[in-house]
Amino acid sequence: MTTTWDPALYLDFDDLRARPFRDLVARIRAEDPRRVVDLGCGPGNMTATLAARWPEAIIDAIDSSAEMVAAARANGVPAERRAVEDWTPAPDTDVVVTNAVLQWVPTHRELIPRWLAALPPGATFAFQVPGNGAAPSHALTRALAAQRGVTVRGEPDVAAPAEYAELMSAPDLAAEVDVWETTYLQRLTGEDPVLHWLGSTTLRPVRDALSAEDYADFTAELAPQLRAAYPPSADGTTWFPFRRIFGVARLPR
Template sequence: MTGTTWDPTLYLTFDDARSRPFFDLVARVRAESPRRVVDLGCGPGHLTEVLVRRWPDAVVEALDSSPDMVAAARERGIDASLTAVESWSPGPDVDVVVTNAVLQWVPTHRELLPRWIDALAPGAWFAMQVPGNFGAPSHVLVRELAAARGITVRDTLAVGEPAEYAELIGRPGVDVDVWETTYLQRLTGEDPVLTWITATALRPVRDALDPAGYDDFRAELAPRLREAYPANADGSTWFPFRRLFAVAHKRS
């Protein structure tokens, strides 16, 4: 997750829509009195606050690999630490791990998942959510234009399909719940899909280009996105937002 930059304010532009999968994920975690809850890739900390409220007696540990995100979380009063996901492993008192929209940035996450599950204490819960839309026009168009400029961005191999995650976390003695949901988001404003992906899919492109080059990239991308996601009669645009979920409960 290193080598690219995050803009916490931009990321929160669509806070309600981006946060909905988090609530759907955490709703499947039925831990009652966890000792330690880990927000693995906490971002600006706005959802870590939800974990604090749900389990007020637990130690809630927040970490992220982005200095800007850690700073934003600390401004909210979250005691976040600057830690790469790849270097983390669960301690013996970790009873809940939540990683929300993070692992798609970690190329080695398929190797890490079974290790984490094996290391968790009996009775612990692990919950993850990743985007499943790397084959959507929004991402395909970005890859095509980026490739023409010699820039490599994440492709469909960035995440697996639900069955793969069921296999990875379905270790002996572990109950697994895996599903997918496509949220149909109604976006508004000028070039709403472009605005939506600016904080996420376009991040590596922004980091690879100078400001003028990035503006040119966006200008070339915008009409292609408008064609792929035409506006409705009222000016809004429907944007399919596919997410993959997996929850594991290690039996006591």
């Protein structure tokens, strides 16, 4: 089943979700790339920062979601709809950025070394994926979805940082590899803020699998569980741990 996305809901947390993207791109040392690819560009809000950093480069924006591609184009980004699994780098692709995408691609462990091997000398491949699979937010979601016969993909398919380091450090690639993880504490506010946060990403496949009535029942049952797992502080703030795994591989020239 193809997951449908709501660009407006996703952008409700634009600044918070952009933090890992900015931290990832800050580790890329490319100075004058010919072509920069945003693989899984979403609504294109962060693609513009790549164009601003490398104004002379050709910027390719690719996403598998029709809704996200339409939103990116509305934002002036000439995005192309294509499955990540079907993408192959052009000969002049010097930078690839894939942000919070690979967790949705079960074969990404096979794709990463294949993409690296197809990139030209000196190219950089940079990715970021969520690492919250074991967190209460996601464990509760998976358990409740399973009761309704729905399997939640995504973060359970993410590897440990050491495995990504091994994938990108194959002897035949001779890449310079940097892998790290960061846990951000996201300040969420409002009514059922964790449910609202999950609704823009993790819950999308559940929403697609259930009828509107069943999804309303699902969220009504999930909401109090999330409130108990993430109680607000005295001022109404909910501090939500947001663990991310990063990897940057730079091929030798």
